[in-house]
Amino acid sequence: MPSVLVKQKVLDGRGEVVSYRHQPGIFVYREWVKERRAYRSKRLDGATNINDAKALAIEIAFQFAGKESPASKKEQEALDKKIRTQLVEKAVTEYLKYEHNKLDAEIIKKTTYDRKHLTLIKHLLPYLTQEGITKTRQINEMTFQNYLIYRKGMTKLTWMTEIVVIKEFLSNWLLKHRLIEPEVVADKNLFPTIKIRQDDLMANPAINADDWTVINKEIRAWVSRGASHPNHRVHLWRTLFWHYTLIAKNTGARNEELRKLRWKDVEIRDVGRISASKKQEEIEELEAEGIEVIDDGNNDNTGWASNPNELGREERLIAYVTVTSGKTGQSREIPTSIGYAFVRWRDCLNDYYLKNGFDKQVSGNDLVFANINNNGKPYVKSNFNQSWALIRTAVKSRLKGHKFSNQNYTLYSLRSTFVENKLLEGCDLFLLSRICGHDAKVLLKHYERLDIRERAEELTALPFGRTKKQDIKVDLFSN
Known part of the structure; x- marks a missing residue:
């Protein structure tokens, strides 16, 4: 004994x-x-x-x-x-109430609060109940050793996100209110160690061109089927989701940035383009009228045609989209070639207003992706995730997937696709960093997962016919 x-x-x-x-x-x-x-x-x-x-x-x-x-x-x-203890459930409730006050004061963003609420209420409390812990001072160095087993099936990044939230609750609330032993919070081995490998960072792989064609075609068919649905809101939502995916893929904006985007933050410009066939037709018409035309040789259909009277000019709408990051609060402007999608979506909304008895039209203060049947409030993220999962499941057997990742495509993959496409096009790294709101170091990680075959031509080009350039040294000290 x-x-x-x-x-x-x-x-x-x-x-x-x-x-x-x-x-x-x-x-x-x-x-x-x-x-x-x-x-x-x-x-x-x-x-x-x-x-x-x-x-x-x-x-x-x-x-x-x-x-x-x-x-x-x-x-x-x-x-x-x-004895400086408290029911864990009561401590969590008081902590979340305090965090909600921070949300109301705009100290933290809603996504941060929602993540804390979900982790503590849906995961932490049931886990502690399973472990037989009801009071805060019952939490010791061994309490969380089974947490990863309890949350089996989740990704390592999800584990890490939840652990960060729980640690913050322990240190910023329980410890400060002396409801837990300091040595427990200070223990470096309080949670099992999680090792993140490179493939764990491939949770949102970019969508290759063939897979995007399949996905976009399925979305458009889904929209068409919605037109015959007895509930007119179904077709409206599907049309909204279609335009959301197009704009997300071509701007690289985050989900929360697009959900709070307003029409006044979108500027449409007609920069024009030269159509070679249309130009030839117009030249032939003028010559038939006896007017001599001197062709300037400009058949560039990718550049801007700023002169509205230029032969062969067609409309080409680009958009300047101003978004504000929820992470940093910093605004940035994104130029995109998909101005036509904004115009088409605006026209869809105005037609919907007219057909369904709304006494209004799209205005600058309206959210671009608003729930107009709910006083113009934003849709929650889960609405978009559910529709994306539905489409992805429908085409799963037809997708090739990312060459270096076995992960499913997610909504965030649209942002990854924008980044990787721009890198493959040779876009300047720092320019891309600016319009994406990404640190340049993060973009370098995207470089690591690019399919190198997409740039094989420039890497394997043979220098036939090239002569080595030579220069002549100038001696500064010769007489």
Whole structure:
């Protein structure tokens, strides 16, 4: 039997509180069971001294007797306050209330609050209940060793995100309110170690051109089927989602940036383009009228045709889209060649307003992707995720997938696609960093997962017919 360091009788001698020499900081309540000629004992979690231990011993004694503690709720809360502990559920509720106040004050963004609420309510509380922990001071160095097993099936990045939230709750709330032992929070091994490999960072792979054709074709068919749906809102949502995917893929904007985008943040410009066939037709018409035309030789159908009277000019709409990052609060302007999609979506909305008795048209303060049947409020992210999952499932067997990733395409893959396409086109890294709102270091990671065959031609070009350039050294010190 271990050597006793401290021993004090409690409850009129019914039991005693002890601590042992090999673990002097741990207190135990024990009762002598005559029939067994042995002690029945239980550790007093949360006790830091003999007085705390004696207070906690009352509740344990009633547990041993198979009865509920006679203490009222008010008395129990007073006891908890004395020994600096609290029901975990109450601590989480108070913490989330404080975080919501920060949200109202715009100190944190809604996505941050939602992530904390989801992790603590849906994952942490059920896990602690499973582990038999109800009070904050019951949390010790071994509490979270089974957390990853409990959350099996999740990605490593999801694990890390949840652990960050839980650690913040422990250190920024429980520790500051002295509801947990400092050494528990300071323990570097409180959670199992998670090693992130390069393939773990491929959770949102870019969509290759062939797969995008399949996905876009399926979305358009889905939109067409919605036109015959008895609920007119179904077709509206599907049309909205189609334009959302087009704009997301061609701007690289984040989901939350597009969901709060307003029409006044979109500027459409007609920069024009030269159509060689149209130009030839116009030249032939003028010559038939006896007008001599001198062809300037400009058949560039990719450049801008700023002169509205230029032969062969066709409309080409580009858009300047101003988005604001929820991460940094910084605004940035994104030029995109998909101006026609904004115009078409605006016309769709105005037609919907007219057909369904809305006394309005699209205005600058309206959200581009608003739920117009709910006072123009934004759709939640899950609406977009559900529709994307539906489309992805429908075409799953026809997709090639990313060459270096086995992960499914996600909505965020549209942003990855924009980045990788621009890198393959040779877009300047720092220009791309600016319009994406990405750090240049993050873009370098995208370089690592590019399909190098897309740029094989320039890497394998042979220098036939080229002569080595030579120069002549000038001696500064010759006479």
